[in-house]
Amino acid sequence: MRRLVLVDELARVEGNGGITVELEGEKISKVEFNIFEGPRALEAIIRGRPARDIAGIVSRICAICAGVHYVTSIKATEAAFGTKVTETTELLRDLFVRAGNIESHALHVFLLAAPDYLGYPAATAMAADHPDAVKLALRMKKLGNTLQELVGGRAIHPVNPVLGGFGSFPRAADLVAAREELLWAIDALPIALDFVAALPPTEVCTADTTFAALAMPGRYGYFAGDEIVVVRPDGSTTRMPTREYRTLTKEFVVSHSFAKHSAFNGEPFMVGALARVTANRDLLNGSGVMAMKRLGLHVPSRTPLDNNVAQAVELAVDLQMALESVDQLLAGGLVPEAPVRIVPRAGTGTAVTEAPRGLLVHSYTYNEDGRIIAADVITPTAMNAASIERHFQYSVAQHEGGSDEALTRKLEMIVRAYDPCISCSVHLVRRS
Amino acid sequence: MSKPTVGIFGLTGCAGDQLLILNCEDELLDLVELLDIRDFVMANSARDEHSQLDVALVEGAVVTERDEAILRHVRQRSNMLIAIGACAATGGIPGMAPEIDRKQAFHDVYGDAAANFELAADRGRPLSDFVQVDGIIPGCPIEKHEFLGAIASLLQGNPPRLKEYPVCTECRIRENRCLLISDDALCIGSVTRAGCNARCPSLGVACIGCRGPSVDANFPSLEALLVSKGYAVKDIHDKLGVFARLPEPAEAPCAD
Ligand code: SF4
Numbered sequence: 001m002r003r004l005v006l007v008d009e010l011a012r013v014e015g016n017g018g019i020t021v022e023l024e025g026e027k028i029s030k031v032e033f034n035i036f037e038g039p040r041a042l043e044a045i046i047r048g049r050p051a052r053d054i055a056g057i058v059s060r061i062c063a064i065c066a067g068v069h070y071v072t073s074i075k076a077t078e079a080a081f082g083t084k085v086t087e088t089t090e091l092l093r094d095l096f097v098r099a100g101n102i103e104s105h106a107l108h109v110f111l112l113a114a115p116d117y118l119g120y121p122a123a124t125a126m127a128a129d130h131p132d133a134v135k136l137a138l139r140m141k142k143l144g145n146t147l148q149e150l151v152g153g154r155a156i157h158p159v160n161p162v163l164g165g166f167g168s169f170p171r172a173a174d175l176v177a178a179r180e181e182l183l184w185a186i187d188a189l190p191i192a193l194d195f196v197a198a199l200p201p202t203e204v205c206t207a208d209t210t211f212a213a214l215a216m217p218g219r220y221g222y223f224a225g226d227e228i229v230v231v232r233p234d235g236s237t238t239r240m241p242t243r244e245y246r247t248l249t250k251e252f253v254v255s256h257s258f259a260k261h262s263a264f265n266g267e268p269f270m271v272g273a274l275a276r277v278t279a280n281r282d283l284l285n286g287s288g289v290m291a292m293k294r295l296g297l298h299v300p301s302r303t304p305l306d307n308n309v310a311q312a313v314e315l316a317v318d319l320q321m322a323l324e325s326v327d328q329l330l331a332g333g334l335v336p337e338a339p340v341r342i343v344p345r346a347g348t349g350t351a352v353t354e355a356p357r358g359l360l361v362h363s364y365t366y367n368e369d370g371r372i373i374a375a376d377v378i379t380p381t382a383m384n385a386a387s388i389e390r391h392f393q394y395s396v397a398q399h400e401g402g403s404d405e406a407l408t409r410k411l412e413m414i415v416r417a418y419d420p421c422i423s424c425s426v427h428l429v430r431r432s
Numbered sequence: 433m434s435k436p437t438v439g440i441f442g443l444t445g446c447a448g449d450q451l452l453i454l455n456c457e458d459e460l461l462d463l464v465e466l467l468d469i470r471d472f473v474m475a476n477s478a479r480d481e482h483s484q485l486d487v488a489l490v491e492g493a494v495v496t497e498r499d500e501a502i503l504r505h506v507r508q509r510s511n512m513l514i515a516i517g518a519c520a521a522t523g524g525i526p527g528m529a530p531e532i533d534r535k536q537a538f539h540d541v542y543g544d545a546a547a548n549f550e551l552a553a554d555r556g557r558p559l560s561d562f563v564q565v566d567g568i569i570p571g572c573p574i575e576k577h578e579f580l581g582a583i584a585s586l587l588q589g590n591p592p593r594l595k596e597y598p599v600c601t602e603c604r605i606r607e608n609r610c611l612l613i614s615d616d617a618l619c620i621g622s623v624t625r626a627g628c629n630a631r632c633p634s635l636g637v638a639c640i641g642c643r644g645p646s647v648d649a650n651f652p653s654l655e656a657l658l659v660s661k662g663y664a665v666k667d668i669h670d671k672l673g674v675f676a677r678l679p680e681p682a683e684a685p686c687a688d
């Protein structure tokens with residue numbers, strides 16, 4: 001007997017996507033993570049444009065991670081031109097991306113994912129019974145946005161980062177105000193973590209999972225690093241230089257064909273907060289270590305839901321580190337600097353960074369006039385698509401005798417745990 | 433008075449305007465008190481997909497047949513339909529660079545899979561190419577104050593009111609140094625609708641026109657000025673072609 005389990009339109013995710021599972025008796029004949037976003041082909045339509053135009057166009061791939069797209073785009077162009085930016089610029093970019101992570105995680109963990117565990121259709125409905133948690137999450141989310149706006153000029157689709165630096169530096173008075181809010185958030189953090197720790201334990205699937213993340217150089221962050229590290233379920237690792245990112249995407253994501261059987265034999269990998277914490281756990285600061293304990297997170301993990309928990313851990317790490325960055329900036333006096341001069345040259349530049357939902361690649365080739373001739377953007381959700389489907393397969397296989405409604409709920413929780421950015425993913429994932 | 437019923441929808445785009453609504457952290461809980469939000473799939477899995485709506489807010493451009501079908505369904509169940517954000521209002525980034533053949537572009541990016549796309553238009557098209565639109569909230573993304581102002585208008589049954597003058601006016605009010613005149617920067621604020629409080633020039637960054645054209649935008653005079661400053665016509669048109677929407681020479685009929 002043939003049965004279909006369908007989710008037409010995933011709720012509480014960014015972009016338009018769905019789930020299709022087809023069963024023949026107890027056998028799985030089809031498992032798909034469907035993408036309904038229309039194609040935009042941004043990489044093709046920017047061809048021939050000058051370097052200064054690229055970030056503003058390409059970052060519009062996605063809104064939730066527009067900030068990191070924007071500065072990763074700038075970083076790739078600077079790599080192509082051999083531009084070296086100042087230390088203050090690097091510090092501001094690090095803070096900017098971290099602020100985006102704070103905003104994105106506060107939104108996702110508390111307002112998009114938590115309602116699943118507690119059986120609410122939305123955070124606004126959850127607010128009736130858990131007003132404090134929702135208000136706290138909104139305030140932390142706002143803090144992330146405030147910091148992004150201070151540094152980036154706008155919370156969604158930044159304008160202030162430019163090739164070689166920034167249009168303007170933030171004003172000290174605004175940073176001091178944001179600092180107060182950071183102190184509040186650090187104080188409030190235990191309440192937020194306790195809320196996460198108290199979410200009812202939920203089983204969706206157990207699976208050997210391979211992770212990939214940036215190897216962070218000496219400091220937990222999302223914008224620096226020249227190596228990607230892959231962590232296998234047995235704990236063994238492989239490293240590769242970021243400019244060889246294609247080794248990762250070729251070797252592991254065999255294809256984006258949603259092949260019916262290959263997901264069990266191939267080796268999909270998971271990117272995102274859980275992958276980062278797994279690959280860089282030695283770099284967690286005190287707040288991060290405390291949060292891991294409080295939340296009972298053990299890595300490497302065998303359930304994708306732990307990505308929600310890992311995001312909460314990063315929230316703890318980031319609030320503390322953002323405070324340190326703000327203090328460092330204030331101590332440095334924020335002396336205005338004009339952006340470093342850009343000298344276009346022919347060549348390729350690649351930047352690999354960590355978006356809130358995982359590894360992000362921008363790789364551009366320019367001609368000698370500084371016009372772009374090729375662009376390759378690989379987004380975290382495109383990388384995660386194969387892993388999402390693999391976790392679906394495990395979940396369906398492990399769901400013996402349960403109802404279809406219960407299965408649907410599990411699959412939705414899996415896909416939401418990945419915090420997918422479906423608008424982003426259209427670049428590599430083909431429509432089924 | 434009963435609360436107005438509202439639906440919030442996303443077609444092809446980046447979801448930034450819906451995210452901006454979620455970014456109204458201080459107002460969000462009040463908004464859900466003031467409005468009866470029936471259908472907002474990005475935030476709520478409890479959906480009401482059929483009841484009549486007083487207001488529909490629709491983000492994103494129409495690219496696929498699915499986009500078009502959703503839009504037509506939303507139009508038919510809504511008294512007032514407001515296009516939110518650049519993609520919905522003017523086609524935005526999915527509709528930029530009209531001169532580029534999308535078939536080829538889709539093939540370049542998606543390979544043979546591109547043959548399977550079920551497209552409703554040659555490129556991202558604004559909602560008004562398909563259905564009647566009762567108002568817009570411009571911007572990429574929309575501005576928070578304008579969104580909240582629009583909600584206040586909609587509560588009174590009126591469409592949002594917009595500024596008709598260009599970004600330059602706001603620049604002058606803020607006493608910014610003009611980047612075009614003083615630095616010869618390719619700033620297109622003079623043809624772009626105000627309402628962002630000259631966000632970019634105030635930071636020393638040229639306006640890229642993300643709020644779409646101002647009323648009576650004088651493209652020829654901006655072009656002449658930029659050419660006199662040494663810019664190539666192609667670069668000027670490329671810049672204007674992202675958001676500002678030069679009037680199209682021969683508007684292709686909509687795939688309707
Ligand atoms: S900087 Fe741009 S927006 Fe401001 S006045 Fe000059 S041209 Fe107009």
Ligand code: SF4
Pocket residue numbers: 159599621624625628629630631632633638639640641642643644
């Ligand atoms: S200045 Fe121009 S690009 Fe910047 S926000 Fe305003 S309209 Fe958009």
